[in-house]
Amino acid sequence: MAWADPYPGGGFRGGYRDSAGNKRYVKDLDGKTVRYDTKKKAKAAANEKEVDARRKAAAPSEVPMEATTKWGAWWDHLATKRTFDDTDTASTEANIVKKYLRPKWGDIALRDITYKAAKHWVQEGDLKVRPGMSPGYVHRIFSIFNVTIKEALDQEVLTASPLAGVKLPKRHKKPKPYLSTKSNAAMSAHLREDYRDALAFGLETGVRPGELCGLHSDRIDLDRGWMLVAETFVKRRGIIRPYPKDGDVRWVPLTDLACEIAARRLGARDESKGCGFVHSDGLPCSGVLTFMTVRGRIMHPDTMGYHMRNAAEDAKVPRRSPYSIRRGWATRAAEGGLDAFQIAEILGHATLDQAQEYVQQTPAARMKLVAALSKYPQLTVIEGGLGQTSDTQAGSGAKSGAKVDSQTLAQDRGRVRRSAG
Known part of the structure; x- marks a missing residue:
């Protein structure tokens, strides 16, 4: 039975017993005990470790490389070799295998x-598209299953893939809120000040929720107005990862409002003490977390989403998730004129296609298109131009530099002709 103990210095650690009955604690890739901010998370992680230890003990030490091997045993054999560096992918895969595969x-x-x-499994069975089972999720589940079959082909356990030709549902592109x-x-x-500042900062910088929650004070240069996006909070593991999702740190410019928010959140805190959370690389921390809750806890993306839904x-107004920021x-x-290359660079995307998914069809974007394709192209009145009166002579007339379309000018000319006749 898994349990949770108080962690020295704050937080909790998850404990369990291995297949031999020995007492163990959940550790990270470097062999250090993982600290969790809640007792529930610590116990859940320990329970997962305990189940995994029992399953490995029950399985043969070497799975026979034969076609008669059952898929479950084959997965257990492959899972020990699949590694994901400090991400939530491993736990996501484990949940999919447990629930569907x-x-x-x-x-x-x-x-x-x-x-x-x-x-039949894909088109009529458990993976049939329905509420709660989107085409995208079907692809995600099937991809894990397909990986195991491809591995069986590579190791010559199978001579042909039984999944070849299975048609998956089409993933339709939809505008993301x-x-x-x-x-x-x-x-x-309707938001507390800590979450109100977090949302506003996200709208000014475009960082991911995990990057915002893992932002350290020593990464912010308020004098120059720049921020280095590096550390990320991995929510399911409860640790700080030293690099973003794409693996490359990046510089992000800060607006005046972003600088103001960062300065307010940091206040007069002692930054020399570090953040107090486990870093997966084991290196010492040289700054505090910029965004903390009013209770002094790390700002969790899921909790942020909870407060956003309630406030909405x-x-x-429509409910939104942290990623919608x-x-x-x-x-x-x-809308402000930043080109796709700059947007991709600041967002940390390797391709323009990724960045394009985040750019929405807004009324302002539509107006630009309508203006470009209009029958009457937009014109600009130039000071001193033909037929233009001064502002003092025509209080309701067009001012210098005002936007006037050719349809309006044609209507004005018509009125002049009629009055002259």
Whole structure:
């Protein structure tokens, strides 16, 4: 039975017993005990470790490389070799295997997995598209299953893939919801100051939720107005990773509002003490976390989402997730004239296609297109131009530099002709 103990210095650590009955604690890749901010998280992590230890003890030390090997045993053999550096991917895969793959294929021999059975599973069975089972999630589940079959082919356990030709549902592109400045203003009245500042900072910088929660004070240069995005809070593991999702640190410019928020959140805190959280690389921490809750705890993306949903309901605006803040920044940047290459660079995307998913179809974007394709192209009145009167002579007339379309000019000429006649 797994349990949770208080961690020296604050937080909790998860304890369990291995297959031999020895007392163990959950450790990171470097062999250091992991500290969790809640007792529930520590116990859940320990329970997962305990189940994994028992399963490995029950499985043969060497899985026979034969087609008669059952899929469940084959997965257990492969899972020990699959590594994910300081991400939540491992736990996500484990949950998918536990919920969808092992119940369906766990007791079936590799050679008995057929195209017909796989096709029915996808199109008519557990993976049939329905509320709660989106095409994208079907692809995610199937991809893990497909990896195991490809590995069986590579190791010559199977001679042909039973999954070849299985048609997956089409993933339709849909506009992703984003947090607009208008919605954020409405929600701010119903948010605590710590979360209100976090949302506003995200809209000014476009960082990921984990990057915002893991932002250290020594990465912010308020004098120059720049911020280095490096550390990331990995929410399911409760640790700080020393690099972002794409693996490359990046510089992000700070607006005056972003600088103001960062200065307010840091206040007069002693930055020499470090953040107090486990870093996966084991290196000492030289700065405090910029965004903490009013209780002095790390700001968790899930908790941020909870407060955002409640604030949206109270403000009677559409509910939004923490990632919608990032999309809101990208949309604002595109509307303001920032090109796709700059947007991709600041967001930390390797391709323009990735950045394009965050840029939304807004009324302002539509107006630009309509103006470009209009039958009457937009014109600019030049000071001293033909037929222009001074501002003092025509209080309601167009001022220098005002935007006037050719349709309006044609209507004015018509009125002049009629009055002359």
